[in-house]
Amino acid sequence: MSNALHATRRRFLVDSAGLIAGIGLVSVAAIEPARATPAMMDAAIKKVVGGAALRKGKVKLDLAPLIENGNTVPLAVSVESPMSAEDYVKAIHVFNEKNPQPNVVSVHIGPRAGKASISTRIRLADTQRVIAIAEMSDGTFWSDEAEVVVTLAACLEGI
């Protein structure tokens, strides 16, 4: 009798703990804003690259591997290119995996830039992969990516 009672009491506790955890999860999910997924990033990249092959190389994405504050993350991209009238970088695109939106920045340059390098400051909402893609004048696409660990997330936190 006492065993059976124990069993039910234990069952009750386990079940209710599960229920509470479940409620917690649901409410967290409800307030969690929309986030980009790696699939969304791939879709955004596909929009830019189209059917062309995306090759690794030529691009150098400069991003610290460990970021304390995701609100301002220095980012620099440089591309190996002679930047002559025949062979130059047309555009540089930067994408991320887990911010609410996959796009970060897209810049359009040309042979008049002299050298294909830009720098800016971005926001990162989570530990994730950032990818930089260079679009060349001959229609090829080159990329470089970086894994970054973010301690303080940007974008989603309240003030």
Added chain:
Amino acid sequence: MARALINVPAKAKRGDVIEIKTLISHPMEPGYRPDSSGVVMPRDIINLFVCSYNGEEIFRADLFAAVAANPFIAFSTVATESGKLEFKWTGDNGFSAVETATITVE
């Protein structure tokens, strides 16, 4: 009028690659953050930055919500002739700002 800082070398040799740095004060509110009362603040960002050199566009950037507040953009160009550089930012809620800088090329 938003405050902007522009860094362009005052003098350059013809054909030199010069670096241009720009910074403008703007909150770049991404549209995902709740304010102190829990209401999500609407998006308010700069989404386009254009630099032209004597009227010719030399640099254009599409900015998204992932660009940090007070957007800083640095890029380079070839100093071709003396003249005027114009910087233009446009964004949500009719935001628009224009700055100019002069350069002497010898």
